[in-house]
Amino acid sequence: MIVSDKHKFIFFHIPKTGGSSLTTHLCKHGEVDKRHHPHSFSFDLNREFFRFGFFRNPWDRFVSKYFYFKGYGKQKIGKDKHSGEIVNRYNSFREFTLNLSNVYEEFRSPHWNLQVNWIKDRIDFIGRFENLQEDFNIICDKIRIPQTQLPHSNKTKHKHYTEYYDDETKEIVAEKYAKDIEY
Numbered sequence: 001m002i003v004s005d006k007h008k009f010i011f012f013h014i015p016k017t018g019g020s021s022l023t024t025h026l027c028k029h030g031e032v033d034k035r036h037h038p039h040s041f042s043f044d045l046n047r048e049f050f051r052f053g054f055f056r057n058p059w060d061r062f063v064s065k066y067f068y069f070k071g072y073g074k075q076k077i078g079k080d081k082h083s084g085e086i087v088n089r090y091n092s093f094r095e096f097t098l099n100l101s102n103v104y105e106e107f108r109s110p111h112w113n114l115q116v117n118w119i120k121d122r123i124d125f126i127g128r129f130e131n132l133q134e135d136f137n138i139i140c141d142k143i144r145i146p147q148t149q150l151p152h153s154n155k156t157k158h159k160h161y162t163e164y165y166d167d168e169t170k171e172i173v174a175e176k177y178a179k180d181i182e183y
Contacts, residue, residue: 002026003049007143012053014118015111016064018132019054021150025136050142051122055115056129058177059170063161065111066093071156080109097169100176115180 002011002023011026013019056064069080069087086103090096104112119126125142127135133150140147158164165173174181 004143007145008049009143010049010051012051012119012123014053014055014115016061016068017054017056017115017129018150021132021152022054022136025148025150026145050124050139052125052127052139053119053123054127054129054132054135055180055183057161058115058180059165059173060129060161061115062097062173062177063093063158063164064156066096067156067158069109069111080111083107083109083111093164094166094169097172100172104176114177116183
């Protein structure tokens with residue numbers, strides 16, 4: 001979560017939704033406070049702050065997380081290496097997805113949380129990863145910072161997400177992330 005007293009905004013950084021690119025740009029515009037725990041901020045007392053975040057198609061986000069941790073686990077570095085170790089138990093995206101219910105409770109990384117759990121009812125604007133630049137331009141206007149072309153930071157390499165799913169794996173992700181899909 002990024003908080004700016006100067007520009008009166010709170011950005012809820014949901015993993016794998018373009019948040020690293022957004023954070024880089026937002027931090028260029030004055031003092032910001034990076035907080036990892038949304039409960040460390042009194043939302044009721046700061047209603048004048050514009051609160052926003054970004055959502056991503058859950059099937060696309062799931063593929064992105066898979067490939068992010070597939071590489072992360074091989075590097076054996078960082079606080080989320082545990083997720084990488086879990087993902088790397090499996091030889092393919094399909095095999096991992098078919099075993100998701102068996103390993104989901106093992107994850108320690110917040111990357112696997114539902115997107116709706118990051119924002120609850122504390123949000124004024126939800127941008128879409130699929131419209132990242134256009135929606136970020138709206139936010140820039142709202143918080144009165146210059147619009148700038150966003151870089152694509154922390155990008156994972158993979159084919160289009162639809163190429164990884166069959167009917168069975170698509171349904172598994174649909175069930176696990178049903179609240180995000182509904183929202």
